[in-house]
Amino acid sequence: MKIIVLGSAAGGGFPQWNCNCRNCNGQRNGTINATARTQSSIAVSSNGTDWALINASPDILTQIRNTPALQPNRNKRDTGIAAVVLMDAQIDHVTGLLMLREGKQLPLYCTPAVWDDLTTGLPLMHVLSHYCGVQWHPLPTNQFDQHTAVHIPGIEGIRFTPLALKSKAPPYSPHREQPQAGDNLGLIIEDIATGKKLFYAPGLGQIEPHIDAAMQAADCLLVDGTLWTEDEMITLGFSKKKSADMGHLPQSGNGGMIEVLDAIDGPRKILIHINNTNPILDADSHERAVLTQHGIEVAFDGMEITL
Template sequence: MKIIVLGSAAGGGFPQWNCNCRNCAGVRNGTINATARTQSSIAVSADGTNWVLINASPDILAQIRATPALQPARAVRDSGIAAVMLMDAQVDHVTGLLMLREGRPLPLYCTASVWGDLNTGLPLAPVLSHYCGVLWHELALAPGGAAAPSLQVPGVEGIRFTPLALRSKAPPYSPHRERPQVDANISGDNIGLLIEDTASGKTVFYAPGLGAIDPQIEAVMQSSDCVLVDGTFWRADEMIALGFSTKSAADMGHLPQSGEAGMIAVLDRVKARRKVLIHINNTNPILDEDSEQRATLARHEIEVAFDGMEICL
């Protein structure tokens, strides 16, 4: 199984277009040791030819240009992208669908709750019906936070996906923002994915948005060979302390790295061979490779994803 990190930043990318924080100013003028990043998305394949795009960021065209495996190679019009799978309906994870409007109908895998948002609050599906069209496949979730039945995407042999409901936040525009849809009868607003190579049995747990870690989610993380998880904020009050927002990390559906119950503490308990943070906000000091926060991650054997990063299992 091969995973390519197409984009590793949170919404807005890095540097963010209108931000003059230490990180954004520093990467523009070269005063910090940091690398620009596009908004988060990954691609998964077993054969290196047919890929599932997981989240379609607004930067998808630049990401395709930077990734030869996703470019046309077999026909006059063609793509290595066999299907798109969505973790949620956040703007930075779905608006790239509009950039994929040329060509054949687009196979799209997401929960019923996300599909509802894409037909109402952010009606991308009706818009795309006038272009390529969308073939929706529901990602159904099991009750009680249990793993749902796994599925395989036609044309992408050798990879099995298992969706799991997460405690996080629906987009601000969604009617579910403060009423998460995770009960036994309604599909969830946010999911994680257990991604398995059916030949080797190797697994990756992917969750770019993770507000809290329930016991069943930690159990999945414990059994995975690699975890690729939410690295949005270093501090719980990061945006408040910088004067950018009145909302904490938890208010926005993210678990910060620091603190007694933070992501570092969680990952210290996880036995995965590789532990990687993705969806890094432009304010997070770990983007500065010379920072003490980055050194702290290294001491805990935690990696930071970057655009173009490849994970092979």
């Protein structure tokens, strides 16, 4: 099973187009050791030709151009994207669907809660119905020990098991203030032949028992690396919201992602969905050194993982 990190940044990418924080300025000016990143998405394949796209970032066209495996040459018009799986309905994870409109009908896998958001608050499905169209495959909202796996035609030998996470729907959602199971997912991606598992969760605000069990059983963790501290956005003057208010577990502090990952022995540990303000984007920063000491990697665009 092969996983390619198409994009590793949080919403807005890095550097963010309108941001002059230390990281964004430093990356533009070459004064810090930091690599530009597009908005988070991964692709998964068993044969290296047919891929499941996990989240459709606004940067999808750039990501396809940078990933030759997604552009096979079997027909006059062709794509390696066999299906799209959505973890949530956030703008930075769904608006790339519009960029895929020139292709064939899109097999789309998402929960009923996400589908509802994309047919009401942000009616992308109505728009796409006038172009390629979408074939919806509902994902179950597994919790605790109720694990129902999904097999995607064209992605043979891989099993996808969605796990419901506690989170809020996007700001535009009709049920923004009434969270529903399936607003946000973690995903177990398993190679059936080898039994190797990736646990993927770019938005992870709380480690519930069923999520902890999934992380403990995984061979690789690709999880939320949005912010370094709980009050990062407040301290820098960019927001009045804490990390928890945005549905993200910060890396540092009591109960932070470093502490969570330290308690899990065995799997490879990688952070993804990194906000432009996070000091770990600077490869020479103290914070990056701390991650290295704890055996935690930072995802980058084009990173390849084989399980």
